[in-house]
Amino acid sequence: MKNSTLRMVCLSLAIAAAPAASVAQGQQDFSKVEIKATKIAGNLYTLEGQGGTIGVLTGPDGVFMVDTQFAPLSEKIAAAIKQISDGRIRFVVNTHLHGDHTGGNENFAKMGAIILSRDQLRMRLAKPGPTASGAPGVPAPPAALPTLTYNAPITVHMNGEAVQIIPVPLAHTDGDTMVKFPTADVLMTGDFYRSVGYPNIDRNNGGSMKGMIDGLTAVFNAAGPSTKIIPGHGPVVDRNAVTAHRDLIIAIRDKVAPMVQKGMTVEQVTSAKPLADFEGKVQGAGTTGDRFVGQVYAELKAGG
Numbered sequence: 174m175k176n177s178t179l180r181m182v183c184l185s186l187a188i189a190a191a192p193a194a195s196v197a198q199g200q201q202d203f204s205k206v207e208i209k210a211t212k213i214a215g216n217l218y219t220l221e222g223q224g225g226t227i228g229v230l231t232g233p234d235g236v237f238m239v240d241t242q243f244a245p246l247s248e249k250i251a252a253a254i255k256q257i258s259d260g261r262i263r264f265v266v267n268t269h270l271h272g273d274h275t276g277g278n279e280n281f282a283k284m285g286a287i288i289l290s291r292d293q294l295r296m297r298l299a300k301p302g303p304t305a306s307g308a309p310g311v312p313a314p315p316a317a318l319p320t321l322t323y324n325a326p327i328t329v330h331m332n333g334e335a336v337q338i339i340p341v342p343l344a345h346t347d348g349d350t351m352v353k354f355p356t357a358d359v360l361m362t363g364d365f366y367r368s369v370g371y372p373n374i375d376r377n378n379g380g381s382m383k384g385m386i387d388g389l390t391a392v393f394n395a396a397g398p399s400t401k402i403i404p405g406h407g408p409v410v411d412r413n414a415v416t417a418h419r420d421l422i423i424a425i426r427d428k429v430a431p432m433v434q435k436g437m438t439v440e441q442v443t444s445a446k447p448l449a450d451f452e453g454k455v456q457g458a459g460t461t462g463d464r465f466v467g468q469v470y471a472e473l474k475a476g477g
């Protein structure tokens with residue numbers, strides 16, 4: 174049972190392109206990817222290409238950036254940033270360690286940016302665990318490693334913003350961060366909140382369902398009624414969508430928990446279709462439902 178659960182989690186990791194997966198990145202064709210910039214508010218933009226949504230705060234003090242997508246896209250991303258700013262990228266904060274959010278770190282560091290992250294994220298980039306196939310993880314190059322790390326909230330003052338960098342413990346991973354731009358009234362969450370698909374708890378990298386529920390509550394508390402919430406993946410939403418997502422996790426947990434108590438296997442739980450009541454409520458669900466059930470099962474089985 175445990176093995177199949179692990180396999181399911183690992184499969185999800187392979188899709189998320191773990192940071193060490195430079196080989197997998199090399200196999201992916203990024204040549205057709207175009208970077209689309211969208212003005213969200215004032216001097217704050219998002220960039221979409223392939224991978225996690227990037228945030229860009231522009232202004233006279235230079236650029237503050239959230240996440241870096243994949244390394245082969247860095248030149249295109251830098252060119253897109255030049256279109257909306259003077260191109261001086263001063264700071265990059267990583268919302269979590271997955272390769273579709275940190276893959277460009279090395280390139281942006283070499284362009285002069287200072288990379289910031291949680292302590293845990295830096296540690297996992299430097300010493301990754303085994304890959305999905307069980308092969309030893311490949312450490313990120315030294316230049317990709319964040320220079321400034323934190324484990325409590327910090328604030329970066331630039332371009333008329335007091336950007337709040339807020340740790341979110343043990344959620345999608347154990348190194349998650351949300352980033353709040355109070356003047357623009359925008360909050361970026363990374364992947365512990367996503368507006369497409371079911372939630373994704375990367376338990377191999379320290380994620381947990383409980384931490385995710387707590388993190389989503391923290392998003393609601395940090396947001397006002399008009400705050401634009403930018404997820405790691407998917408369209409911009411408001412805080413009510415985040416609450417609905419949290420309640421979905423709780424409802425699924427409460428459905429799966431008695432099945433775990435009865436001693437059902439993960440296959441039996443999946444076959445019992447615990448998500449039947451939620452079908453149609455999750456955009457772009459694809460195969461993420463079964464993945465999430467496997468993660469919930471594993472956490473409950475482990476006593477979470």
Ligand SMILES: [Zn+2]
Nearest residue numbers: 189269271364
């Ligand atoms: Zn992720």
